[in-house]
Amino acid sequence: MVRSLWTAATGMNAQQTNVDTIANNLANVNTVGYKTQVAQFKSLLYQTLQTATTTANGDPKPTSSQVGLGVRNSSINSIFTQGSFLASNGDASFAIEGEGFFAIQGSDGNTYYTRNGDFTWATNGRNGGLILTNQDGLPVLSTTGRTITLNNNYVTSRITITNDGTICYPDANNNPQSLNMTIGMYQFNNPGGLVRKGSTLWETSPASGEALNEATNRNLTRSKMVQGYLEGSNVQVADEMVNLIIAQRAYEMNSKAITTTDEMMQTANNLKR
Structure with a gap:
């Protein structure tokens, strides 16, 4: 008993x-x-x-x-699974359609990954200019693994992003021109193996495998980035x-x-x- x-x-x-x-x-x-x-x-x-x-x-x-x-x-x-798209008024709000993740540089210098595209352009401290960060002030990384920074000559409300994450700014004729910077998107062989770090951030583990850069890996189906929207919870x-x-x-x-x-x-x- x-x-x-x-x-x-x-x-x-x-x-x-x-x-x-x-x-x-x-x-x-x-x-x-x-x-x-x-x-x-x-x-x-x-x-x-x-x-x-x-x-x-x-x-x-x-x-x-x-x-x-x-x-x-x-x-x-x-x-x-894919969450529903929610319209956002932010100039730096992005939703991912596909299996990609954004890359974020943590305060400890390590790289973390997220589906939360609620970003903002912030002042770049002592260096001046602008830097693309998440809502916690952590830098967003490009396809080359570097922070995305601009000088003070750019107006953030006029910056646009193409479907592949390329950052553009209009010229004198109001035609968007590439700034030779692309927001990085990464995939994993086993996303279920990622380790949660809070604030919708994930960290790689042996179970998830290393991050696969969509810009350099031709075997991946490229994700699409949609400006002016955010991916809601899939609950x-x-x-x-x-x-x-x-x-x-x-x-x-x-x-x-x-x-x-x-x-x-x-x-x-x-x-x-």
């Missing part, structure tokens, strides 16, 4: 993690570039009560007797509410198993009376 107490307790712990994951999805339903997460489960060890032997008549038993010891969370997977509220109800019911059932086991133990203890 005690075994069932611990087994049901593992179920409650696993469903609590499931509810935490769903709550995080719902909390980020309006977060630009957020990708929904799904909790996965796996069974714990099985205890063998009786191995495959023979019956009293000498006939072999086809199966052994094993009892499970509960469940645990095996992983929390990110789902990288499906209706699905998350259904999953929340299922997780709640599973939690209640495991709680009921603990209550039932406690009542059975109490009955056994009262047999001597």
